[in-house]
Amino acid sequence: xxxxxxxxxxxxxxxxxxxxxxxxxxxxxxxxxxxxxxxxxxxxxxxxxxxxxxxxxxxxxxxxxxxxxxxxxxxxxxxxxxxxxxxxxxxxxxxxxxxxxxxxxxxxxxxxxxxxxxxxxxxxxxxxxxxxxxxxxxxxxxxxxxxxxxxxxxxxxxxxxxxxxxxxxxxxxxxxxxxxxxxxxxxxxxxxxxxxxxxxxxxxxxxxxxxxxxxxxxxxxxxxxxxxxxxxxxxxxxxxxxxxxxxxxxxxxxxxxxxxxxxxxxxxxxxxxxxxxxxxxxxxxxxxxxxxxxxxxxxxxxxxxxxxxxxxxxxxxxxxxxxxxxxxxxxxxxxxxxxxxxxxxxxxxxxxxxxxxxxxxxx
Amino acid sequence: xxxxxxxxxxxxxxxxxxxxxxxxxxxxxxxxxxxxxxxxxxxxxxxxxxxxxxxxxxxxxxxxxxxxxxxxxxxxxxxxxxxxxxxxxxxxxxxxxxxxxxxxxxxxxxxxxxxxxxxxxxxxxxxxxxxxxxxxxxxxxxxxxxxxxxxxxxxxxxxxxxxxxxxxxxxxxxxxxxxxxxxxxxxxxxxxxxxxxxxxxxxxxxxxxxxxxxxxxxxxxxxxxxxxxxxxxxxxxxxxxxxxxxxxxxxxxxxxxxxxxxxxxxxxxxxxxxxxxxxxxxxxxxxxxxxxxxxxxxxxxxxxxxxxxxxxxxxxxxxxxxxxxxxxxxxxxxxxxxxxxxxxxxxxxxxxxxxxxxxxxxxxxxxxxxxxxxxxxxxxxxxxxxxxxxxxxxxxxxxxxxxxxxxxxxxxxxxxxx
Numbered sequence: 135x136x137x138x139x140x141x142x143x144x145x146x147x148x149x150x151x152x153x154x155x156x157x158x159x160x161x162x163x164x165x166x167x168x169x170x171x172x173x174x175x176x177x178x179x180x181x182x183x184x185x186x187x188x189x190x191x192x193x194x195x196x197x198x199x200x201x202x203x204x205x206x207x208x209x210x211x212x213x214x215x216x217x218x219x220x221x222x223x224x225x226x227x228x229x230x231x232x233x234x235x236x237x238x239x240x241x242x243x244x245x246x247x248x249x250x251x252x253x254x255x256x257x258x259x260x261x262x263x264x265x266x267x268x269x270x271x272x273x274x275x276x277x278x279x280x281x282x283x284x285x286x287x288x289x290x291x292x293x294x295x296x297x298x299x300x301x302x303x304x305x306x307x308x309x310x311x312x313x314x315x316x317x318x319x320x321x322x323x324x325x326x327x328x329x330x331x332x333x334x335x336x337x338x339x340x341x342x343x344x345x346x347x348x349x350x351x352x353x354x355x356x357x358x359x360x361x362x363x364x365x366x367x368x369x370x371x372x373x374x375x376x377x378x379x380x381x382x383x384x385x386x387x388x389x390x391x392x393x394x395x396x397x398x399x400x401x402x403x404x405x406x407x408x409x410x411x412x413x414x415x416x417x418x419x420x421x422x423x424x425x426x427x428x429x430x431x432x433x434x435x436x437x438x439x440x441x442x443x444x445x446x447x448x449x450x451x452x453x454x455x456x457x458x459x460x461x462x463x464x465x466x467x468x469x470x471x472x473x474x475x476x477x478x479x480x481x482x483x484x485x486x487x488x489x490x491x492x493x494x495x496x497x
Numbered sequence: 498x499x500x501x502x503x504x505x506x507x508x509x510x511x512x513x514x515x516x517x518x519x520x521x522x523x524x525x526x527x528x529x530x531x532x533x534x535x536x537x538x539x540x541x542x543x544x545x546x547x548x549x550x551x552x553x554x555x556x557x558x559x560x561x562x563x564x565x566x567x568x569x570x571x572x573x574x575x576x577x578x579x580x581x582x583x584x585x586x587x588x589x590x591x592x593x594x595x596x597x598x599x600x601x602x603x604x605x606x607x608x609x610x611x612x613x614x615x616x617x618x619x620x621x622x623x624x625x626x627x628x629x630x631x632x633x634x635x636x637x638x639x640x641x642x643x644x645x646x647x648x649x650x651x652x653x654x655x656x657x658x659x660x661x662x663x664x665x666x667x668x669x670x671x672x673x674x675x676x677x678x679x680x681x682x683x684x685x686x687x688x689x690x691x692x693x694x695x696x697x698x699x700x701x702x703x704x705x706x707x708x709x710x711x712x713x714x715x716x717x718x719x720x721x722x723x724x725x726x727x728x729x730x731x732x733x734x735x736x737x738x739x740x741x742x743x744x745x746x747x748x749x750x751x752x753x754x755x756x757x758x759x760x761x762x763x764x765x766x767x768x769x770x771x772x773x774x775x776x777x778x779x780x781x782x783x784x785x786x787x788x789x790x791x792x793x794x795x796x797x798x799x800x801x802x803x804x805x806x807x808x809x810x811x812x813x814x815x816x817x818x819x820x821x822x823x824x825x826x827x828x829x830x831x832x833x834x835x836x837x838x839x840x841x842x843x844x845x846x847x848x849x850x851x852x853x854x855x856x857x858x859x860x861x862x863x864x865x866x867x868x869x870x871x872x873x874x875x876x877x878x879x880x881x882x883x884x885x886x887x888x889x890x891x892x893x894x895x896x897x898x899x900x901x902x903x904x905x906x907x908x909x910x911x912x913x914x915x
Contacts, residue, residue, distance in 0.1 A: 169650055216630050273892045276577060276630060277797065280790045281892075284885035291878035419638050422631055454649035454660065459642020467617075467635045471625045478626075 146476045147425050151433075153476075154423075154469035161464040162457060171453050179451060184444030187326035194331055197439035198338045198396045199410070201432060203417025205345050206389035208426040212349060213362035213382050219264060219279025220390040221414025222286030227257040228394025229290050229310065232405035233299045235398075236311030245317035246399060253391035260286065261387020262380065269376040275383070283414075294405070309406025319399040332400035341392060342428040358382060390414065419466045425473070438462060520804065530834060532694045538830040544694040546685055548818050548827075549701025554776060555821075556807075556814025557713040558583070561768030562792025563799065563806045564720050565761040569615075570801060571724060572757030573737035574622050575906040577633030580789030581640030582614035582762045586769020588644040591663035591780030592651065600667045604709065604770050611766015612759050614640065619758040623751055626908050637789075645782065652780075663780035666773065672711075673704040707775045709767070716764065721803040733757055737902035740909040751911060765789060787885065794888040800899050809891075816887045825874035828883050832875075835890075836866035842894070 163173035183189055203220055210217035217223075231253035240248060263282060267273040293299045300308040321330025349355040360368040361378050369375050393413055394405075402409065420438055424431030441462060445455040528544075535543040542548050562579045569576035576582075586607040593606020614636055621632040645660060652658030657665055681700040685693050724730035735743040736753045744750050768788065773780045791813050799806030819827050839862035846855035879886075 165646075216634075218634070267889075267893055271893050274797070277790060277794050277892060278889060280787065281794070281885045281889040284787055284882050285889065288879050288882035288885075291881075292876050295878070415638065418634050422635070454646050456642050456646040456649060456660075460639070460646055463635060463639035463642055466638060467621060467632070470627045470631050470635065471621055474625050474627050 146473070146480050147427070147430060150425075150469055150473040150476050151423070151430075153472045154465050157468040157472070158461050158464040161468075162461045165460055166453075166457065176448065176451070176453060176457075179447050180441075180444040183447035184440055187324060188329055189443050191324050191327050191329040191331055193436065193439045193443045194335065195396065195401070196442060197432075197435040198332055198335045199393050199413050200416055200420050200435035200438055201338050202341060202389060202393045202396075203413045204420035204424060204431040204435060205341055205428070206386050206393065206414075207417045207421040208424075208431060209345070209358075209386040209389060210382055211362075211421055211426050213358045213378060214365075215362075215379060215382055215386075216276045217261065217264075217279055217383060217386045217390075218276055218418065219261060219282050219286075219414070220386070220393070220417050221412060222279070222283035223257040223260045223387045223390035224393035224414055225290060225409070225411060226260055226286045227253040227391035228398055228409065229294065229299075229405040230256045231391075231394070232310040232313065232398055232403075233293075235313040235317045236404065239314040239316055242316040245313075246319060249313070249317055249399065250392070250395055253395060254388045255391070257391025258384045258388035261383045261390065265380040265383035268383075269379050275379075294407070303404065303406055307406050307408065309402075309404040309409070311404070313398070313403045317399070318403055321400055330400075332396040334396035334400055337392070338396065341389065342432065345389075346428045354381070393417070419462065423466055423469050437465075520808065524808070528694070528698070532691060534830055534834050535694065536690065538833065540827045540830045541688060542819065542822050542827045543830060544697045545822070546682070546697040546701035546704075548815075548822050549698050550705065551701075551818035551822055552811065552815040553702055553710060554707075554771075554814075555817040556810045557710055558768035558771045558776070558788050559792045559795055559813050559817075560807055560810030561713055561716065561764045561771065562789045563795035563810050564716055564803065565764035565768070566793045566796040567799070567801055567803065567806055568720065568724070568757050568764065569761035570796070570905050571734050571737045571902055572754045573740060573902060573904045573907060573909065574619070574754055574758050574761075575629040575633065576615075576618060576758065576761050577630050577790075577793065578614060578618050578636035579633075579761070579765045579792055580785055580787065581633075581636040581638075582611045582618075582765035583769040583772070583785045583789045584640040584644055585614045585762075586611040586766030587773040587780050587784050588647060588769075589766060590770040590773040591666055592647070594666045594774060595652075595655070595663055598667055600669045600774060603666065603774055604767075607770030607773070608763045608766045611769060612763040614765070615759040615762020616755075618762065619755045623754045623758070623909075626910060628908075629906050641782070648780070648782070657779075661782040663773075665779050668778065669707050669709060669774060671705045671707050673706065707771075709771050709775050713767065713771065716767070717803050717807045724803070734902070736909075737904055740904055740907075744911065750909060754909075765792075768792070791884055791888055794892055797899065797901075798891055798895060801901055812891070813884050813888060817884045820880045820883045825877060825880050828880045829869065829872065829875045831883075832865050832869040836862050836869055839865060 159177075166173045166176055184193065203224065206220045206223075207217060231249045234252045235245065235249040239245065260282065261279075264273070264275045264278040267278050268275050294308065294310070296302060296308060299310055301311050303309045303312075319333045322333050322335070324331055347355075349359065357368065357373045357378055360371070361373055361375060365375060368378075394409070397410060398405065416438065420431060420434045423438075424434035441458040445458040448455040448457065531543050535541060562583060565579055565582070566576050589610025590603040590607030592603075592610075594600050594603025597603075617639075618632055618636055621627040621635070622629050648658075648663065649660040652663050653660055655664045681696040684696040685700060687693055722730075724734060732743065732748045733753045733756065735746075735748060736750045736757075740750045743753075769785065772784045772788070777784065792810070795809035795813055796806050798809035798812070816828075816831075819831070839858050843855045843858035843862055846858060
């Protein structure tokens with residue numbers, strides 16, 4: 135029975151995710167107990183707080199950025215390309231898009247489109263640098279994208295300066311000129327809460343559908359997966375590996391450009407010093423957790439955002455809320471390990487089944 | 498007997514003497530270029546003892562990460578988790594030294610904390626066969642969360658401590674070579690060509706040394722000796738070149754990889770100790786600030802060999818020191834050097850009949866030179882990140898004639914090599 139279940143790849147994914155979750159809860163409980171806190175009441179407090187309407191809105195809003203981030207990472211992962219630079223790509227893209235959006239007031243509709251297009255273009259172009267370095271100079275994209283994250287921080291620090299692209303927003307905050315009302319996206323009300331859901335959520339879902347279609351239903355997606363599974367086999371069947379690297383990287387960067395948009399168009403309307411940072415790195419974890427699939431990533435993004443949001447209550451109970459960072463990392467590390475184990479077991483079962491079937495044929 | 502057979506020189510080691518001369522010539526050449534640059538631009542920080550001392554200091558953590566990466570990758574395990582292991586090291590150093598009051602226990606704590614990070618990476622990659630980069634990234638996500646949680650638990654109730662930093666820590670005694678500081682200091686003040694520059698270099702390197710700096714320097718020859726002149730090192734490297742062949746000769750490949758990755762984590766932890774207890778007086782969150790990654794770049798630049806890896810760490814340490822001490826002016830002066838260097842590269846490529854590469858280099862060179870002549874200093878926000886920019890540039894221009902261990906990053910399962 136269990137053997138037959140493991141033969142299907144999506145059940146393998148689900149089994150891996152569940153085992154990892156149980157393992158992560160166990161690790162978290164142990165850490166909590168050792169530090170002198172009571173695990174069940176901690177989890178209960180988090181759960182109670184997390185299901186309040188305001189928390190749900192915050193969770194979903196946070197998850198929309200995480201989702202786009204993980205999709206961006208997943209595009210590269212599908213062909214074994216590690217775009218660690220999603221973080222720099224989205225921050226630079228959001229900053230420049232916010233600056234363009236704040237500089238001119240265009241008719242509603244067009245205004246938003248221009249902002250999003252600028253973000254996508256900047257993200258794609260910034261990602262083109264490591265792609266070109268890889269194909270032309272053989273530089274590992276892992277190191278170059280990490281360095282470009284730091285360089286993006288430098289450029290943002292330089293440009294986000296009064297007199298350049300920034301204006302004073304408050305006594306301790308500067309940011310780009312706020313986007314006028316024609317460029318904002320109205321929120322979606324949620325029953326029981328004053329807060330509103332970002333309407334960019336719809337675009338995030340569409341991006342997920344687009345990602346699924348591209349990976350599974352287009353020639354490009356097929357080449358992408360083929361290159362990821364075996365580069366030499368893909369090249370032998372006529373795939374231009376260099377072109378694939380550049381295309382995948384630019385596409386990943388363009389997707390990364392969208393990450394800051396829910397926040398920018400639906401909440402802050404400016405790129406200021408306190409604009410959320412680090413979503414690109416979180417996206418790596420979420421893409422791994424969701425096994426690079428659009429549905430898996432959605433669940434992973436919601437879980438991650440839920441943990442972030444519900445941990446806010448812990449500080450009131452004098453428990454360091456960073457405990458969820460341990461939970462998140464434990465989920466992540468255990469899911470990749472468990473998936474390896476389950477996958478290997480599944481493959482062994484596949485081999486045995488094929489062997490018996492072949493045996494029947496020859497006999 | 499078997500080992501002697503394997504020890505026939507690999508293609509990349511036969512011209513050892515020649516390579517040493519070349520490395521030495523390169524070092525002297527760079528130093529002379531820096532002196533000329535100081536004369537032309539008048540930025541005395543380019544060769545001052547302060548900058549040289551800071552170079553050594555800043556090169557140590559990068560160098561430890563780089564050597565850690567080399568140990569791991571020589572056994573065939575890519576270690577992108579160095580950044581996280583260094584973060585563990587910074588916290589372990591604070592924990593060990595603060596609660597014991599003894600800096601040496603801080604050293605021990607940092608190394609152990611880093612080694613635990615390495616052990617985690619080894620379990621994931623070696624035992625479970627997880628993709629090396631995936632596991633490394635997971636460790637880098639894990640480290641800041643764990644250290645923040647632990648700081649919150651242990652440091653918030655101490656005076657001067659908090660969730661993001663530790664209280665002030667006991668420090669190591671420093672040590673100078675006797676009779677060097679004063680005479681060289683007066684020589685340096687005269688700004689005589691060559692003499693003052695050399696005095697700056699020697700004085701910077703020989704005074705106010707921390708034991709951790711010395712330890713860091715000693716790790717370089719020790720790594721070389723262990724990896725290239727012992728049976729253990731030969732076995733370890735054979736796992737990085739061809740684990741199946743190593744297995745067939747009776748080498749415990751898993752054990753070797755475990756040893757290498759744990760040593761790698763320990764070295765990264767040592768780098769973290771340096772950051773917390775020598776470069777600073779307490780643990781602060783985000784202290785590592787990408788140095789683990791820069792260390793990996795130094796390792797690649799150094800072609801997975803200890804001498805050159807140390808040289809790469811020195812280069813990145815120098816850019817870090819220059820931006821910290823000289824600021825915008827001194828880094829601005831570097832633009833001239835980079836511009837001229839690129840111009841020379843363009844001419845060389847033209848001579849070698851590679852027109853496209855030559856034109857690209859020439860265009861970049863002209864751009865950099867224009868930048869130099871049209872501005873007086875670089876903006877502070879950019880200068881802070883000059884080590885990262887240097888890393889990217891160095892990789893872009895220097896990463897073609899490198900040879901990584903043949904089975905680096907490959908998944909290896911015991912008994913499955915057919």
